[in-house]
Amino acid sequence: MAFRPTSPALRAKSAPPSSKLWLARHFDDPFVRARHVGADPHTPAFRARSAFKLLDIDDKYRRFLRAPHVRAVVDLGAAPGSWSQVVAGFMGFSDRTRDDPELRAEVAATGTATFGIKESTSVWSDAPEKPPSSRRGIIIAVDRLPMWPIPGVTSLQMDFLTPEASTVIGELLRAHANAEGKADVILSDMAANSTGNKIADTENALDICKAVWSFTRDHLRTAESVGNNRGGVLLIKIFQHPELQAFRKKQLEPHFHSVLYVKPEASRSESSEGYWLCLGFKGP
Numbered sequence: 001m002a003f004r005p006t007s008p009a010l011r012a013k014s015a016p017p018s019s020k021l022w023l024a025r026h027f028d029d030p031f032v033r034a035r036h037v038g039a040d041p042h043t044p045a046f047r048a049r050s051a052f053k054l055l056d057i058d059d060k061y062r063r064f065l066r067a068p069h070v071r072a073v074v075d076l077g078a079a080p081g082s083w084s085q086v087v088a089g090f091m092g093f094s095d096r097t098r099d100d101p102e103l104r105a106e107v108a109a110t111g112t113a114t115f116g117i118k119e120s121t122s123v124w125s126d127a128p129e130k131p132p133s134s135r136r137g138i139i140i141a142v143d144r145l146p147m148w149p150i151p152g153v154t155s156l157q158m159d160f161l162t163p164e165a166s167t168v169i170g171e172l173l174r175a176h177a178n179a180e181g182k183a184d185v186i187l188s189d190m191a192a193n194s195t196g197n198k199i200a201d202t203e204n205a206l207d208i209c210k211a212v213w214s215f216t217r218d219h220l221r222t223a224e225s226v227g228n229n230r231g232g233v234l235l236i237k238i239f240q241h242p243e244l245q246a247f248r249k250k251q252l253e254p255h256f257h258s259v260l261y262v263k264p265e266a267s268r269s270e271s272s273e274g275y276w277l278c279l280g281f282k283g284p
């Protein structure tokens with residue numbers, strides 16, 4: 001199956017007027033245009049404009065992802081994979097998926113949307129058999145949706161809110177990360193589907209925050225173990241809401257040296273989306 005984007009002209013033709021407006025604005029968006037920087041103008045360099053949010057946050061806030069000690073990263077809500085692409089780039093892996101004939105042949109041999117998935121565990125990976133730790137670290141990407149592979153990224157197709165998610169990710173970290181078996185950075189761009197009901201949407205957003213925080217307590221390295229008071233980083237997507245602010249005050253602030261609210265340039269101004277960048281984990 002070819003992962004080539006449908007041309008904007010084709011999509012706009014059959015769309016109702018309101019969608020046409022959205023599409024016109026979408027394709028006029030500098031971050032959407034910037035995705036197409038590769039040799040082939042039809043194949044975006046990044047799979048989503050979200051890549052620019054992460055690049056922007058990392059640029060503005062102390063290059064927490066580019067720090068040399070960062071060798072284990074967990075990317076929650078990773079599909080279609082642009083954040084994982086950014087992390088893989090920083091950790092020295094290049095996205096050869098499009099260019100490498102060998103990798104393409106591998107992909108073709110194992111199937112299409114479901115290729116490589118081990119049915120028993122619902123874990124699949126495009127990383128070679130040798131442990132990633134012997135190279136430049138481990139990147140674990142988790143999503144309910146399948147994800148086209150990215151070299152250096154181990155992908156898990158699972159619902160993060162299920163109890164086994166933490167166990168499976170923890171096992172991978174213990175096998176392939178640093179001596180402590182913990183992540184240097186945890187990223188969460190997870191967003192629940194909107195139900196149209198504000199109360200239900202807030203509850204769902206809060207459930208995600210709580211699950212990510214509980215996972216963080218178990219699997220994030222502390223600033224002390226990194227040897228840097230900004231080490232042990234959590235970046236989590238949130239939507240502005242008083243209940244979420246209370247969660248930040250009670251749960252996050254006491255456990256990190258600093259918790260910053262960040263609204264990257266690539267985040268649409270009309271969206272209430274933002275991120276908390278939590279630096280320097282003090283421990284659970």
Ligand SMILES: C[S@@+](CC[C@H](N)C(=O)[O-])C[C@H]1O[C@@H](n2cnc3c(N)ncnc32)[C@H](O)[C@@H]1O
Nearest residue numbers: 050077079080081082083143144159160189190
């Ligand atoms: C905004 S997208 C992430 C985009 C991604 N950061 C990128 O750059 O390509 C949010 C993702 O969160 C995933 N998601 C939401 N709830 C989830 C859950 N409970 N478990 C796993 N993934 C979830 C969705 O499937 C969706 O792919």
